[in-house]
Every structure is written in C-alpha cells, then in structure tokens.
Amino acid sequence: MREDPALETHALTKSFGDRMAVSGVDLRVDEGSVYGLLGRNGAGKTTLLRMVLGLLAPDSGSIEVFGEHAAAGDIAARDAVAGFVEEPRFYPYLSARRNLELLARLDGIQAAVTPDAALRLVDLADRSGDKVGGFSTGMRQRLGLAAALLRSPRLLVLDEPTIGLDPASALTVRTTLRSLAERGVAVLLSSHNMAEVAEICDRVLIIHEGSMVWDGTQADLQAAAPAPAWRVWTSDDARAAAVATGSPVRLEVGGRPAAPLTVHGGDEQRDAFVLELAAAGVAVRRLEPDVPPLEALFAVLTGGVDGNVVPERVLVGGVA
Amino acid sequence: MSTVADDAPPTIPVPTVPAGRVRPGLAAAVRVELAKLTAQWPLRIVIVLCVLVPVAFAVVMRAASTMPADTLFGRWAGTTGFATSLTVLNWAASYGAPLLAGLFAGDIFASEDRLGTWKTILTRSSTRTQLFLGKAVAATLSVWISFAMIGVSSLVAGLAVVGSGPLVGLSGQAVGSGSAFGLVAASWALSLVWITPFVALALLLSIASRSGIIGVLGPVLLALVLQLLSTVGSGQIVRSVLPSTPLDAWHELLTDPLRTGPVLQGVLTSVGYLAVFSCAAWYLLRRRDFAGIDAAPANRRPAAVRISVAVAAITVVLLGLSGVGGTALTARRLNTSIAATFGNLAEVRYEWQTGSPADNTIPWQANCNRGGTPIGVGVSDSSGAGDDWSCTITDIRPSDGAGVTTLDLTLKSNGCYQVQSSPGAVGALYVNDDHGKPFINPLYAFDGCLGTS
Numbered sequence: 001m002r003e004d005p006a007l008e009t010h011a012l013t014k015s016f017g018d019r020m021a022v023s024g025v026d027l028r029v030d031e032g033s034v035y036g037l038l039g040r041n042g043a044g045k046t047t048l049l050r051m052v053l054g055l056l057a058p059d060s061g062s063i064e065v066f067g068e069h070a071a072a073g074d075i076a077a078r079d080a081v082a083g084f085v086e087e088p089r090f091y092p093y094l095s096a097r098r099n100l101e102l103l104a105r106l107d108g109i110q111a112a113v114t115p116d117a118a119l120r121l122v123d124l125a126d127r128s129g130d131k132v133g134g135f136s137t138g139m140r141q142r143l144g145l146a147a148a149l150l151r152s153p154r155l156l157v158l159d160e161p162t163i164g165l166d167p168a169s170a171l172t173v174r175t176t177l178r179s180l181a182e183r184g185v186a187v188l189l190s191s192h193n194m195a196e197v198a199e200i201c202d203r204v205l206i207i208h209e210g211s212m213v214w215d216g217t218q219a220d221l222q223a224a225a226p227a228p229a230w231r232v233w234t235s236d237d238a239r240a241a242a243v244a245t246g247s248p249v250r251l252e253v254g255g256r257p258a259a260p261l262t263v264h265g266g267d268e269q270r271d272a273f274v275l276e277l278a279a280a281g282v283a284v285r286r287l288e289p290d291v292p293p294l295e296a297l298f299a300v301l302t303g304g305v306d307g308n309v310v311p312e313r314v315l316v317g318g319v320a
Numbered sequence: 321m322s323t324v325a326d327d328a329p330p331t332i333p334v335p336t337v338p339a340g341r342v343r344p345g346l347a348a349a350v351r352v353e354l355a356k357l358t359a360q361w362p363l364r365i366v367i368v369l370c371v372l373v374p375v376a377f378a379v380v381m382r383a384a385s386t387m388p389a390d391t392l393f394g395r396w397a398g399t400t401g402f403a404t405s406l407t408v409l410n411w412a413a414s415y416g417a418p419l420l421a422g423l424f425a426g427d428i429f430a431s432e433d434r435l436g437t438w439k440t441i442l443t444r445s446s447t448r449t450q451l452f453l454g455k456a457v458a459a460t461l462s463v464w465i466s467f468a469m470i471g472v473s474s475l476v477a478g479l480a481v482v483g484s485g486p487l488v489g490l491s492g493q494a495v496g497s498g499s500a501f502g503l504v505a506a507s508w509a510l511s512l513v514w515i516t517p518f519v520a521l522a523l524l525l526s527i528a529s530r531s532g533i534i535g536v537l538g539p540v541l542l543a544l545v546l547q548l549l550s551t552v553g554s555g556q557i558v559r560s561v562l563p564s565t566p567l568d569a570w571h572e573l574l575t576d577p578l579r580t581g582p583v584l585q586g587v588l589t590s591v592g593y594l595a596v597f598s599c600a601a602w603y604l605l606r607r608r609d610f611a612g613i614d615a616a617p618a619n620r621r622p623a624a625v626r627i628s629v630a631v632a633a634i635t636v637v638l639l640g641l642s643g644v645g646g647t648a649l650t651a652r653r654l655n656t657s658i659a660a661t662f663g664n665l666a667e668v669r670y671e672w673q674t675g676s677p678a679d680n681t682i683p684w685q686a687n688c689n690r691g692g693t694p695i696g697v698g699v700s701d702s703s704g705a706g707d708d709w710s711c712t713i714t715d716i717r718p719s720d721g722a723g724v725t726t727l728d729l730t731l732k733s734n735g736c737y738q739v740q741s742s743p744g745a746v747g748a749l750y751v752n753d754d755h756g757k758p759f760i761n762p763l764y765a766f767d768g769c770l771g772t773s
Contacts (some may be wrong), residue, residue, distance in 0.1 A: 016611065047611070053443050055610040072609075083443065089436035093359055102352045106444035108344045210686045290441075320373070
C-alpha cells in the first residue's frame with residue numbers, strides 16, 4: 001500500500017480581493033525528499049506556505065498532512081510540521097535561548113531537542129544569552145531554523161531559509177536540510193536561488209501567478225531545459241561566424257560592438273566548434289556559460305522571456 | 321523518542337511521531353505570556369510604581385496639613401491608615417485601573433502584530449484558543465496583581481506611617497480597626513470586579529485595532545468619557561447601563577446597614593461587559609487570517625478611525641439620554657441618609673470627646689432641599705445631583721428641643737455627598753477631648769453615600 005505523503009494539497013485556491021494569489025494548486029511532498037518551490041515575487045509561494053502552515057485559510061481546496069485533513073488553525077493535524085514564512089520573527093527583548101524556551105513550552109513538554117542543543121545545531125550557541133533585538137537578519141534566519149528543529153518535525157516548511165546568510169552559514173543550513181531529508185524528513189522550501197535548488201532539492205516546483213507550472217525531478221527539469229549556451233569572445237567574429245556555418249552549433253551574433261557571440265549546443269558540439277575556430281586561425285579570447293539551463297527554463301515557464309531572448313535582469317541577477 | 325541533551329554534540333534530530341507529542345495546556349500559554357510581560361522593563365517599572373506611589377502618598381499625608389477632602393475618605397487620610405488606603409482606592413479605581421488594563425492588556429495582542437511574531441507562535445502546538453486565553457488570563461492576572469499591590473502597599477504604608485485609628489464610615493458610623501481592615505480589604509477586592517471588563521476592553525481594542533497605542537490609551541479615554549457621563553447624568557436608565565456603575569459598589573461596604581443590591585448589580589454589570597468584550601475579542605481573533613501585511617485590502621478604513629467614530633457616536637447618544645429616567649437622588653432619600661449619618665457622627669464625636677458610650681436613641685430629623693428654597697414651606701420634593709443642596713438637622717426630642725443645625729451639601733451623581741456644617745452649631749474643625757487632646761471634629765465636615773438605586 002502506498003504511504004500517505006507528508007503533504008498533499010488538492011485544488012488549493014486563495015485570493016485577496018480581486019487578486020488571485022494561489023489558484024487550484026495540487027501539490028504532493030513525500031517524506032525523505034527536499035522540494036524546492038520557485039517563483040517570482042508575488043507568484044504565490046508565501047501564500048501557499050502560509051496555508052500549509054495553517055496561518056491562512058484557503059478559499060477552496062484542501063490540505064492533507066500525513067493523510068490527515070488539516071484545516072486552517074488545526075494545530076493537532078500539524079503536530080509534525082514546523083517552519084517559518086518570510087523572515088522569522090522573535091521577541092527582541094528576550095534572549096535567543098529564552099525565546100526558544102518559551103516556544104518549547106507552547107509545543108508541549110516532550111520537546112525532543114533542547115533549546116541549547118537547537119542553538120548549537122545552527123551555530124548560535126555562543127550568542128544564546130544575547131537579546132534577539134541585536135541579531136542580524138542571518139542570525140534570525142538561523143534562530144528560525146533552530147525554532148523549527150525544536151519540534152523535531154517530519155515536514156519542514158521553510159521560506160527562503162538561506163536569505164541573508166553568509167556563504168558558510170548558508171552551506172551549514174543546506175547540509176542540515178539534506179541530513180534531515182536523509183533521516184526521512186520532508187522538506188519544502190521556497191527559494192530564489194536556482195543554484196541552491198539545484199544543489200539540494202530532489203524535486204522542483206515552479207509556481208507562476210498562483211498556478212503550479214512545473215512539478216518534476218531535477219532530471220526532468222534538466223531534460224526539459226533549453227540547450228546550454230555560451231558567450232564567446234573571439235579575435236575575428238566574422239570568420240568565426242563563417243566557421244559556424246558548417247558546424248552543428250547555432251551561433252548568434254551580438255548586436256553591439258565588442259558584444260560576444262552566443263553559441264548554442266551541447267558540450268561536445270561546443271568543444272568541436274572551439275577546435276574548428278583554432279584550426280581556422282581564430283583565437284578564443286574568452287568563453288563563459290550563458291544563462292544556466294534551469295534559469296532559462298524558469299524564465300520560460302514564468303513568462304520571463306520575450307521570444308527566445310532572456311532578459312538581462314534574469315541573466316545577471318538570477319530570478320528577479 | 322530521541323533526545324538531544326544540552327551537553328551532547330550537535331546532531332540532526334530524528335523526527336518524532338506526532339502522536340507522541342504531549343499537548344500543552346492553558347497553563348503553558350499563561351506562563352509564556354506572564355514571562356513575556358514581566359520581561360519588559362516598562363511594565364517592571366509600572367509594578368514598582370504600584371508599590372512606591374502609595375507609600376509616598378502615605379508619607380505625604382502624614383506630614384501634610386491639608387487633606388484631599390474632595391475625595392471620599394480623603395479628609396481622614398492623615399488620621400488613619402484605613403482612610404489613606406481608601407483615598408488611594410478612589411483614584412486607583414477611577415484612573416489607575418483603566419491605565420493598568422491598557423498597559424498590561426492593550427498591547428498584548430497588538431505587540432504580536434508589531435513584532436511580526438503571530439506566525440511564530442501560531443505554528444507551535446498551542447491552539448489559537450489557548451493562546452487567546454493565555455494572553456487574557458496573563459493580562460488579567462497582571463492587572464489584578466498590580467492593583468492588589470497598590471492596595472496592599474497603601475494599607476500597609478498607611479497603617480505604618482499614619483496609624484491604625486478607627487475609621488469613620490460612609491454612614492457616619494465608627495468602624496473599629498479589626499472591622500476596618502476587613503472592609504478595606506474587601507473594598508479593594510470588590511474593585512477587582514470593576515477592573516476586569518476594562519481588561520477585556522483593552523484586549524478587544526488590541527485585537528481589533530492591532531495598535532498598541534489604541535489598546536493602551538483606549539481604556540483610559542473610555543474611563544474619562546464614563547466619568548463625564550457619570551457627572552452630567554443622574555438618570556437611572558443611563559446609569560444602569562454604564563460600565564462605570566460598578567466602580568461605586570465598594571461604597572456600600574462602608575455603609576451601615578450594608579445593602580447587597582447595589583453590590584450585586586455592580587457585579588452583574590461587570591460580568592455582562594466582560595462577556596461582551598471577551599466574546600467580541602475572541603470572535604475577531606478566531607476569524608482572522610494571518611496573511612501578512614501585503615494581503616491587507618488597500619481600501620480598508622483604519623481601525624482607529626472606525627473605533628473612534630463608534631465611541632463618539634455611543635457617547636453622544638448616552639449624553640443625550642443622560643437625564644432620561646427617574647433619579648434615586650431625591651430629597652426624601654437624602655433626608656433619611658443625612659439624619660442617620662449626622663446622628664452617627666454625633667455619637668462618634670461624643671465618644672471621642674468623653675470616652676463614654678453615647679446615647680444612641682436620639683431621634684434626628686433632616687429636611688433637605690435645593691437652590692436655597694426655604695425648607696418645609698410647601699416646596700416640591702427636590703432631586704438630582706448638585707452643589708446647591710442645603711439641609712436642616714433637628715433633634716426632635718420633645719424634652720430637649722435642641723436647636724436647628726444647617727448644612728451645606730454637595731450631592732454627586734454617584735449618590736455620595738459632601739457636607740459642610742455651620743461651625744457655630746457643631747464646633748470648629750479641631751476640638752479637644754476631656755483630657756485636652758485635640759481631635760478632628762467629625763461633624764465639622766463629612767461625607768456619606770445614599771446610593772443611586
């Protein structure tokens with residue numbers, strides 16, 4: 001018999017006034033996996049997570065947590081759930097440890113992880129006595145993760161858990177999440193960081209204008225992604241274009257002076273093209289990847305392209 | 321279930337089975353809220369002030385030559401510690417209680433909005449009902465304890481600094497120290513009932529407005545409006561529905577004979593408002609979505625404006641109705657009350673002066689009227705609050721035929737009165753006992769209450 005998923009939503013819908021925030025979302029999150037929820041700002045990610053955490057009642061549709069219907073505010077059905085949305089917030093006039101102690105009291109007396117242990121897990125043990133009012137955004141993010149771990153959750157719901165973290169702390173968080181998944185925890189996280197999603201997520205969910213437009217594994221996503229592209233600066237663009245005419249790669253010539261050429265094709269095709277350029281006496285001065293395939297697919301799925309051209313803001317800054 | 325001990329190296333916890341979680345009770349939510357309240361230094365200062373201010377007042381009363389005679393029991397505040405405490409009770413109940421309710425309860429929900437911590441506590445294992453009740457109980461306990469600290473501090477400081485002499489009650493009766501202690505304590509305890517609806521109102525404002533300023537100041541402003549309504553209106557209809565009516569219930573405890581009706585009415589009125597405010601607060605919190613600030617409808621009128629408009633409208637209506645309905649402040653009832661009070665005070669004065677029991681069979685008769693109209697010359701029965709009352713007191717024993725004493729009297733809308741006697745008839749403010757020791761002449765000026773129902 002198939003086990004109940006950690007989380008399952010059916011036709012989940014929520015609107016605010018005339019604005020449809022989430023529209024008919026069907027979602028399934030299984031234990032032992034990390035799910036990455038992607039979407040542009042205002043796509044409905046946080047609203048969806050708020051409904052999953054019980055902070056918001058859906059207009060229609062249903063949420064099941066480990067096979068049990070979970071209405072908004074139904075705490076008992078969410079005993080195995082922990083997480084946070086937006087920036088985690090705490091009482092600034094209390095220390096980090098005191099904040100966790102009070103939250104542990106609200107969880108019941110059988111907390112599996114002590115506040116001090118949770119603080120050590122997120123590398124905040126040396127600041128446990130400091131008032132949270134003096135914490136940076138990144139420290140509050142880590143404290144939010146510690147607060148979630150206090151509940152020893154089977155389903156962890158996190159809204160951009162690494163935002164504001166320094167690279168080392170972000171790595172710690174990613175490692176922790178992967179370890180949790182290996183121990184059977186289902187992790188649903190939203191993120192703007194495509195590389196992070198590619199690194200730690202087993203499945204990728206993309207939401208656009210309230211609707212789920214992609215639900216698949218990393219492999220599915222890679223397969224559906226457009227062919228990779230590279231930007232190439234050569235010593236002679238005209239001759240390079242001529243070489244490309246007889247090559248399996250597709251070449252786009254930049255419209256501006258000194259703009260690079262864009263080469264579309266797989267790794268082997270790219271290598272062959274570079275060798276052909278060398279044979280033709282054209283020097284390759286610089287070669288770098290263009291839009292990563294996942295970002296390119298994301299842009300396509302979320303309406304971020306005009307024809308086949310990916311906007312510069314997507315190229316340079318990742319997802320806006 | 322695995323447990324990560326404090327001294328163990330950090331390891332990733334193993335998820336638990338949901339059924340293994342022990343559901344927290346209401347006590348956990350109450351303890352959490354009390355911990356949060358007592359961790360905030362402004363509220364710690366308030367608690368300290370609740371102790372220190374009454375002590376300072378007692379010290380001032382001990383040294384001052386002028387007493388706050390406009391306040392009930394104020395004229396005795398420098399004579400006996402029981403009166404010192406009751407003088408403080410007047411102010412604490414009228415203004416202190418709404419302020420305490422606002423400070424402890426008015427921000428307890430709104431602060432979660434301001435700090436953005438609703439999402440933090442609503443994703444734990446305590447239900448929304450438990451969180452609501454936890455905050456409500458913690459706020460109520462905090463206000464009660466703070467108010468009780470004022471009472472204890474004022475009584476202890478009063479007895480220690482001013483003294484433990486007998487108390488003169490609101491019917492002019494002498495109350496021994498033992499009885500006075502119990503009555504003062506009961507008066508403070510009864511006032512806790514009047515405070516509680518204000519705590520509920522502060523909770524309601526805190527939830528409805530999501531603003532700590534409105535939650536804190538709202539009860540204080542309402543108390544001022546109620547004072548205004550109580551001052552201008554003596555009509556039975558409005559008085560019976562005002563939440564300030566129970567404020568005066570403790571007066572009955574210091575009146576002889578004790579009337580339980582007004583006390584019961586005060587308790588019922590308080591319970592009624594408590595139920596209305598609490599249910600409304602719970603309803604608003606129960607139906608609220610925690611969608612984040614971005615999801616708030618843009619055209620939503622600010623809660624502060626809506627609440628202000630509603631309060632102003634209700635106030636105007638009540639002001640318009642303030643004089644409607646009969647009044648219990650009639651000359652007939654005043655005659656009875658003044659005669660009894662004056663007679664009791666005459667006995668007290670005799671006993672203080674001679675040290676011997678007074679004759680308690682002397683029949684006193686009072687005739688009161690308003691506006692300087694000659695009394696007893698076929699004038700109609702006066703009524704209502706005002707400072708233009710005057711009374712004549714007569715000892716109607718045929719054998720003695722004592723002279724007539726004239727009193728100037730201010731009758732307040734809450735049914736209490738202040739009396740100034742003619743010095744020529746009752747003597748000076750200070751008179752000497754048979755041993756030459758001066759004492760305050762209780763007949764020179766005195767207070768009493770006849771109630772409003």
